[in-house]
Structure formats: C-alpha cells, structure tokens
Amino acid sequence: MASTAPIAPLPTLPKKHYLNDGTTVASWLLTRDHKRIALLYLVAVTVFFVIGGLFAVLVRLELATPAGDLLSDDSYNKVFTMHGVMMVFFFLIPAIPGTLGNFLIPIMIGAKDLAFPKLNLASWYIFMIGATFGTYSVLNGGLDTGWTFYTPFSTVASTSAVVPAALGVFINGFSSILTGLNFIVTIHRMRAPGMTWFRLPLFVWSHYATSLIMVLGTPVLAITVVLVAAERIFSFGIFDANRGGDPVLFQHLFWFYSHPAVYIMVLPAMGVMSELVAASCRKPVFGYTFVAFASLAIAIIGFFVWGHHMFVAGQSVYAALIFSILSFLVAVPSAVKVFNWTATMYKGAVSWQTPTLYAIGFIGLFTIGGLTGLFLSSVGLDIHLTDTYFIVAHFHYIMVGGTIMGYLGGIHFWWPKMTGRMYNELLAKISAALIFFGFNLTFFPQFVVGYLGMPRRYHAYPPEFQMLNVLSSAGASILAVGYALPLSYLIYSLKYGKVAGNNPWGAVGLEWTTTSPPPTANFEETPLVTWDAYEYPARVEGHVA
Amino acid sequence: MAPRVDAFYLFLVGLTAFFSILIALTVIFYFVKYRRRSPDQVGTRIEGGMALEITWSVIPLLITMVIFGWSTNLFFAFTRPPAETLNIYVVGKQWMWKFQHLNGQREINELHVPVGRNVKLIMTSEDVIHDVFVPAFRVKADVLPGRYTHMWFNPTKPGRYHLFCAEYCGTKHSGMIGEVVVQEPAEYEAWLATGRAEGSLASAGGKLFQDLACNTCHRPDAVGRGPVLQGLFGRQITLGDGGRQTVDEAYLRESILTPNMKLTQGFQPVMPAYQGLVTEEGVLQLIEYVKSLGTQPQSQPVRPASGGPAPGETHTPSPNEVNR
Ligand SMILES: [Cu+2]
Ligand SMILES: [Cu+2]
Numbered sequence: 001m002a003s004t005a006p007i008a009p010l011p012t013l014p015k016k017h018y019l020n021d022g023t024t025v026a027s028w029l030l031t032r033d034h035k036r037i038a039l040l041y042l043v044a045v046t047v048f049f050v051i052g053g054l055f056a057v058l059v060r061l062e063l064a065t066p067a068g069d070l071l072s073d074d075s076y077n078k079v080f081t082m083h084g085v086m087m088v089f090f091f092l093i094p095a096i097p098g099t100l101g102n103f104l105i106p107i108m109i110g111a112k113d114l115a116f117p118k119l120n121l122a123s124w125y126i127f128m129i130g131a132t133f134g135t136y137s138v139l140n141g142g143l144d145t146g147w148t149f150y151t152p153f154s155t156v157a158s159t160s161a162v163v164p165a166a167l168g169v170f171i172n173g174f175s176s177i178l179t180g181l182n183f184i185v186t187i188h189r190m191r192a193p194g195m196t197w198f199r200l201p202l203f204v205w206s207h208y209a210t211s212l213i214m215v216l217g218t219p220v221l222a223i224t225v226v227l228v229a230a231e232r233i234f235s236f237g238i239f240d241a242n243r244g245g246d247p248v249l250f251q252h253l254f255w256f257y258s259h260p261a262v263y264i265m266v267l268p269a270m271g272v273m274s275e276l277v278a279a280s281c282r283k284p285v286f287g288y289t290f291v292a293f294a295s296l297a298i299a300i301i302g303f304f305v306w307g308h309h310m311f312v313a314g315q316s317v318y319a320a321l322i323f324s325i326l327s328f329l330v331a332v333p334s335a336v337k338v339f340n341w342t343a344t345m346y347k348g349a350v351s352w353q354t355p356t357l358y359a360i361g362f363i364g365l366f367t368i369g370g371l372t373g374l375f376l377s378s379v380g381l382d383i384h385l386t387d388t389y390f391i392v393a394h395f396h397y398i399m400v401g402g403t404i405m406g407y408l409g410g411i412h413f414w415w416p417k418m419t420g421r422m423y424n425e426l427l428a429k430i431s432a433a434l435i436f437f438g439f440n441l442t443f444f445p446q447f448v449v450g451y452l453g454m455p456r457r458y459h460a461y462p463p464e465f466q467m468l469n470v471l472s473s474a475g476a477s478i479l480a481v482g483y484a485l486p487l488s489y490l491i492y493s494l495k496y497g498k499v500a501g502n503n504p505w506g507a508v509g510l511e512w513t514t515t516s517p518p519p520t521a522n523f524e525e526t527p528l529v530t531w532d533a534y535e536y537p538a539r540v541e542g543h544v545a
Numbered sequence: 546m547a548p549r550v551d552a553f554y555l556f557l558v559g560l561t562a563f564f565s566i567l568i569a570l571t572v573i574f575y576f577v578k579y580r581r582r583s584p585d586q587v588g589t590r591i592e593g594g595m596a597l598e599i600t601w602s603v604i605p606l607l608i609t610m611v612i613f614g615w616s617t618n619l620f621f622a623f624t625r626p627p628a629e630t631l632n633i634y635v636v637g638k639q640w641m642w643k644f645q646h647l648n649g650q651r652e653i654n655e656l657h658v659p660v661g662r663n664v665k666l667i668m669t670s671e672d673v674i675h676d677v678f679v680p681a682f683r684v685k686a687d688v689l690p691g692r693y694t695h696m697w698f699n700p701t702k703p704g705r706y707h708l709f710c711a712e713y714c715g716t717k718h719s720g721m722i723g724e725v726v727v728q729e730p731a732e733y734e735a736w737l738a739t740g741r742a743e744g745s746l747a748s749a750g751g752k753l754f755q756d757l758a759c760n761t762c763h764r765p766d767a768v769g770r771g772p773v774l775q776g777l778f779g780r781q782i783t784l785g786d787g788g789r790q791t792v793d794e795a796y797l798r799e800s801i802l803t804p805n806m807k808l809t810q811g812f813q814p815v816m817p818a819y820q821g822l823v824t825e826e827g828v829l830q831l832i833e834y835v836k837s838l839g840t841q842p843q844s845q846p847v848r849p850a851s852g853g854p855a856p857g858e859t860h861t862p863s864p865n866e867v868n869r
Pocket of ligand 2: 710712714
C-alpha cells in the first residue's frame with residue numbers, strides 16, 4: 001500500500017501502446033486512431049496558440065504607452081484582428097474538443113474509437129486547410145476587420161485579406177460540424193454495455209451539449225462568411241445600406257453563431273472541470289444530473305441571446321428587453337454548476353496536485369467572468385460598457401480564465417494517460433500560480449479602465465488611462481512566462497518524466513482502468529460497466545498523493 | 546443619468562464582490578480543511594441534495610430578475626427622450642465627426658451644448674458603422690449608414706468631455722475622437738451666434754429644395770404632382786398599400802432617397818430617387834426644411850429653426866389630410 005511506497009514496484013510503460021504502434025510519419029498523418037488524431041490537434045492548436053499569443057504580446061507592448069508609437073495604426077488593427085481570429089477560430093474552438101474530447105470520449109464510454117474514424121481524420125485535415133487560409137491571410141497583408149468581420153467595413157471599406165480569412169473560417173467550420181456529428185453519433189451508439197446515459201462522465205455530457213451547438217450553429221457562421229466574401233467579390237448589396245441592404249443583418253447572423261460559440265469554447269472546459277473536481281476530491285460530483293442538464297440548458301438557451309451584442313446597434317426596445325432577460329436566464333445554469341463544483345469539495349479528500357490548482361483557479365475566474373456578464377446583460381448599463389475594455393476583460397475572464405484554465409488543467413490531468421509519463425510537479429505548480437496571478441493582473445485593470453471609458457480596439461488612448469494599461473501589460477508578461485513553462489516541462493517529460501502507471505491519481509473512470517498510454521484499441525477487452533460515474537471504493541490504490 | 550448608472554453599477558460590483566468572495570472563501574476553506582491526508586484516502590460519498598439544488602437555482606434567478614428590473618428601468622430612461630429636446634444632427638465618416646446645429650452652425654470633432662438642456666443627437670454615417678460614446682454621460686449609440694439613430698443626454702456641469710468612436714471603423718478608429726463642450730446657456734448662445742453665414746439648416750434646405758427642383762412637384766397649393774409638404778411632419782399618413790406611417794426624420798429620409806419604397810396613397814411613383822444625388826448633410830437640410838414647413842402639434846416640439854417659419858404657421862390643408 002501507499003505507506004510502503006518505497007518498496008512498491010515502480011510502474012513501467014506497457015510494451016505495446018498507441019504511441020509505438022507505428023512510428024513512420026505516415027502512421028501519424030494517415031492514422032485513424034482517435035488518440036493519435038488528438039495529438040495532431042494538440043500540436044496544431046499549440047502552434048496557433050503561440051501565434052495568437054505573439055500577436056497579444058504586440059498589442060500589450062503597444063498599449064504600454066498612450067501614443068500609438070510602436071506600430072502604425074493599420075498594423076495595430078491587423079495585430080488585434082489576427083490575435084482574435086487565431087485565438088477564437090483556431091485555438092479556443094478546437095482546443096478542448098479536438099484534443100481532450102477526441103482522446104477521451106471513446107475511452108470514457110468504453111469504445112474502441114469514434115463512430116467515424118476516417119471522418120475524424122478528415123476533420124483534422126479540414127481544420128488544417130482552414131488554418132492554412134487563415135495563416136495565408138496573415139502573411140498576405142493581414143486582416144484588419146476585427147475577428148467580428150462587421151459589415152459594411154469588411155465588405156466595402158477594408159482593403160485587407162478578408163476573402164482568404166473568411167474562407168479559412170468557412171472551411172474550419174466544416175471541421176467543427178463533422179467533429180460535432182462524430183461525437184454525437186459516438187455517444188449515442190458506441191457506449192460499452194452497462195454505460196447508461198446517467199453513468200456517463202460529465203465530460204461526455206458537456207461534449208454532447210457542445211456538439212449540438214457545433215452542428216446547429218456553425219452552418220450559420222459558414223453562410224455568413226460566405227455572404228461577406230460574396231459581397232466583396234460580386235457586390236450584391238446584401239449588407240449595403242446604399243442599395244437597400246442592411247449592415248446590421250450581418251450582426252444578427254454573426255452573433256447567432258458567435259454567441260453560442262462562446263459555449264462551444266466554455267462547455268468543454270466545464271466538462272473538464274467536473275472531472276478534475278471529482279478526481280481531486282475522490283467523490284462524485286455534487287448534483288450530477290443538475291450539472292449534466294445545466295450543460296444542455298446552457299446550449300439551448302445560448303441560442304436565443306445573440307441580440308445582447310447589439311443593444312446599441314439600433315435594436316428595437318422590445319427586442320433588447322427579450323435578449324436581456326434571456327441572457328440573465330442563461331446565467332442561472334452556469335451559477336448552478338459553480339455551486340455544485342464548490343459543494344463537491346465538501347468532505348472530499350482534496351488533492352493538492354496541479355490539476356486541483358487549475359480547477360479552483362477556474363472556479364474563481366469563471367465566477368468573476370460570469371458575474372460581470374450580468375453587467376452586460378443589463379441593457380441600461382451595457383450601453384455604457386459595450387465596446388469598452390470592460391467587454392474585453394469580461395470575455396477574457398470567460399475564454400482565458402475559463403477555457404484555457406480548463407484546457408491546461410485537463411492537459412495536466414490526462415498528460416500521464418496520454419504520454420505515460422509525469423511532468424515536473426513543482427514547475428507545474430509554479431506555472432499554475434503564475435498564470436493565475438498574471439491573468440488577474442492583466443485583465444482585472446481592464447474592467448476598471450473600461451468603466452472609465454476606454455474603448456476597445458484603440459491604437460492610442462488618452463494619457464489618463466496609462467497607469468491601468470501598464471498594469472495590464474505587466475500582467476501579460478507574467479502570463480506569458482506562465483504559458484511558456486508548461487510548454488517546456490511537458491516536452492521534457494516526454495522523455496525524462498517519471499513513468500506514470502495506469503492510474504497515477506487514484507481516480508475512477510474507464511480511462512484509468514486501461515494502460516498509460518492506452519493500447520490502440522483502448523482496452524484489452526470491452527469493459528462491462530456496473531458502476532456509476534465517480535463511484536469510489538472505500539480506499540484507492542494510492543499513487544501520487 | 547450618470548449618477549443613476551453609477552448607483553446601479555456599484556450595486557452590481559457589490560453583488561459580484563459578495564459572491565466571488567463567498568465562493569473563493571468556501572473553496573479555500575474546503576481546500577485546506579478537507580485536504581487529502583493519506584494517498585489512499587477517499588472523499589465521503591455525497592450524491593447531491595434536491596433542496597440545495599433548488600435553493601441555488603432559485604436565488605440566482607430571483608437576483609437576476611431584480612437586476613433585470615432595475616436595468617430595464619434605466620434603459621427606458623435612455624430610450625425615451627423628454628418631450629422638449631434640443632436637436633443636433635451628427636454625421637460620422639471615416640474618421641471624423643460632423644455636427645450640425647439647427648441654426649446652421651457646424652463643427653467638426655467638437656460638440657457644443659448648453660448645460661441643463663435635454664440634447665438629442667440624430668445621427669447617421671456616410672460610410673461604415675461608427676458609434677458616439679461619451680463616457681462622462683454614460684451614453685453610447687451606434688451610428689449606422691442609411692439610417693438615423695438617436696441618443697439623448699442632459700449635461701449637468703460645464704466642461705470638456707471625451708467623445709470617442711466606439712465601433713471599430715478602420716485605420717484611424719482611435720483617432721476618431723472629439724470633445725463635448727458643455728457651456729453655460731449664455732456662453733452657448735454667444736458661441737452659436739458666431740459664424741452662421743450659411744444661414745439655418747432649414748434655409749439651406751429651402752435653397753436645396755429649389756436647386757434640386759423638388760418645388761416643381763411639391764407645391765404649397767396642391768397642384769403639383771407630389772403631395773403638399775406643408776404641415777406634413779409628425780402627421781400619420783396612409784400609404785399606397787393601406788399601411789399607416791408616422792412622418793418622422795427616418796420616413797422623410799426614405800421618401801427623399803428611395804421614394805418608391807413607400808408610396809403615399811393617391812400618388813404615382815413618379816418621384817425620382819435621390820439616392821447618391823444628395824449628401825447626408827443635404828438630406829438633413831431638406832428634412833429640416835420640410836419640418837420648418839410646419840409640424841403637427843401632437844409631434845415632438847422642435848425648437849423653431851431660425852430662418853424657417855414657426856410650427857403651424859404655414860399650415861395649409863393638403864390632399865394627405867383627406868386620408869385621415
Ligand atoms: Cu453573447
Ligand atoms: Cu470608429
């Protein structure tokens with residue numbers, strides 16, 4: 001047992017697993033194994049995260065002084081646009097579903113693979129083609145429309161590479177749709193015997209909800225960007241007020257997807273959270289059914305709140321009120337989740353390992369992000385706050401504080417499963433702390449400067465806002481170190497990390513019953529599930545404390 | 546408005562602080578109290594509790610509904626301008642703001658207003674979407690091409706305040722800024738009196754009305770091919786398809802630029818479309834001219850534009866009135 005750890009046999013890597021089942025380049029690029037595809041996504045989204053991050057560095061450097069002195073105004077506009085496009089479409093949306101979702105959903109439900117393995121590989125290639133167009137637009141003059149592509153600026157005024165970027169987003173959309181379809185069919189059809197819906201890990205529930213949005217929402221985005229591209233090329237006049245078109249129509253179409261897209265980014269992170277909290281406390285997630293249905297509620301209500309992005313865009317009073325009240329409603333299931341995670345810790349056996357740190361970091365940041373959402377759902381106050389740095393701060397608390405915390409927490413939690421090895425725990429803790437601290441220093445001042453009236457997307461700003469911007473830039477540099485660290489110690493662990501063993505955390509869940517790394521078929525034999533999710537025995541084989 | 550918005554804001558800040566701290570303290574407390582003491586320890590199995598779930602669903606719901614009520618109350622104050630307003634026209638274009646006062650005074654990137662008056666901005670854009678944002682007054686509204694949007698405020702303290710473009714509009718978006726100059730009424734009147742060589746908006750509109758030959762069809766004596774415009778503003782008219790339409794700035798704009806979109810009952814679609822032939826400022830001048838031909842008493846009283854006749858003064862019965 002654990003107290004006799006020094007003489008317990010050290011875990012060893014399995015002889016045969018998915019990583020050494022074929023070592024040629026083709027065995028990776030033509031693989032149909034969901035685990036290998038997950039790693040392909042991991043590499044790709046990491047690259048896009050780094051690119052998006054470099055753009056963010058430029059933004060923060062420019063904003064350290066009030067004058068627009070580092071970059072020209074056009075370059076600055078391109079830099080913040082590319083930061084947004086890269087981060088949203090090529091990192092945040094695919095990150096968790098593409099890597100963790102791909103890797104874990106089949107294993108968690110006791111399946112050999114996703115329902116359509118070839119389609120899964122195709123999704124990755126489609127994603128890469130989309131991303132290539134995105135990158136091409138960066139190299140070819142860049143894009144300066146903001147990630148929101150608002151018309152008529154994007155259709156008649158901008159001289160930048162709008163069409164290739166729109167094409168990139170369009171193509172990328174298909175990857176999302178196909179991934180969503182694949183997940184839905186897999187979750188319906190591929191569950192192991194005994195794996196009933198209410199025995200599914202909450203990670204799977206939240207990916208199910210996410211997939212619904214991907215399948216139902218993404219086509220609208222695809223249509224919208226096609227209209228923008230068509231309007232640019234053929235000048236149809238759909239969004240051109242001079243010819244009877246309506247520029248605000250674009251905003252409706254765009255946000256009809258892009259608000260739910262917020263949930264494409266954050267629901268998977270919530271799924272990760274439920275797993276981290278349960279394993280950290282070694283007990284079931286408090287109110288399992290409520291957490292599961294909260295995901296669905298968020299996904300569904302989330303489709304009816306898009307108008308809250310347009311309170312000042314000449315919307316009718318009644319439309320504004322309906323969008324306002326619906327936005328408040330969507331806050332309720334999010335709050336329910338936070339309360340349930342917190343309650344799960346009650347009488348838990350709370351671990352002090354890195355994944356737990358990310359989990360509680362997520363709770364803190366997501367709480368602030370969610371509560372500041374109430375400010376913006378309030379029409380009377382949104383009038384003042386919208387399009388200022390308050391918005392920027394709010395959605396970074398959700399996207400970075402929520403999604404990236406969830407993503408990194410998940411990567412740290414399942415890294416031993418994915419690679420068979422542990423990373424350096426001390427470095428991991430330091431970087432988690434740096435990220436939490438750096439994040440708050442970066443974005444908290446932005447709430448203040450936003451309320452004071454600093455508009456977003458400003459290349460230069462009045463000097464009275466400088467102090468807060470300097471704080472923000474300082475925080476960003478800490479954040480950058482926090483993000484760079486995992487990149488290095490995780491890569492280092494691939495070769496030199498301690499061998500993890502099948503279940504280093506002493507967690508339950510099918511993924512911990514198979515070897516680390518798992519065999520290509522995931523399990524030696526199809527598991528028969530006779531227990532509920534998070535059903536812990538009276539004691540577990542202790543490994544890492 | 547600013548104090549009311551701030552009060553609401555502070556309430557929300559308090560609420561956010563309360564819940565964030567509550568959750569943070571609970572999490573930290575549990576994190577320490579229930580820390581894992583031996584590597585094989587397992588948490589106490591607790592599945593959940595209906596009562597708790599209902600409590601923490603209903604309480605947030607109630608709180609959000611209170612917030613909704615309060616915010617809606619504020620919102621109505623923003624959207625319903627008082628009956629008596631000082632109207633100023635705003636035209637945004639990449640990358641400057643043009644302001645037109647009714648007496649013909651124009652300015653760029655600077656907006657003079659008198660303290661204590663209800664000021665209403667009627668805004669449009671010549672190109673892409675912009676947005677007028679005056680943080681000190683807590684107001685903001687998009688400025689859209691092809692449409693009029695409105696916003697109003699009542700400045701309470703003389704001084705100079707930031708005016709920002711808050712909707713991203715391209716290269717010099719962050720340079721599309723200006724100042725609202727709030728002055729004592731006497732000072733403001735003095736400022737207004739300087740440099741009005743061009744005459745009032747309405748009189749400029751009257752000149753345009755002749756230059757563009759509008760007057761060949763629209764005549765005060767109802768013998769032209771077009772409807773009589775005297776006394777039109779603010780009235781409810783009947784359209785060709787039987788629909789009712791209140792004559793406001795937006796309708797006048799549409800009638801001039803794309804007249805055939807909404808035909809007036811009893812008239813042929815003979816009026817040429819002036820889309821592309823008149824500038825946004827020209828349209829505003831024409832609108833002011835039509836307004837100066839008399840407004841309906843039930844409409845919002847607009848300050849009589851100097852140069853034009855007072856409201857109702859030249860009211861002549863027109864064919865439109867038959868439709869009422
Ligand atoms: Cu939204
Ligand atoms: Cu602008």
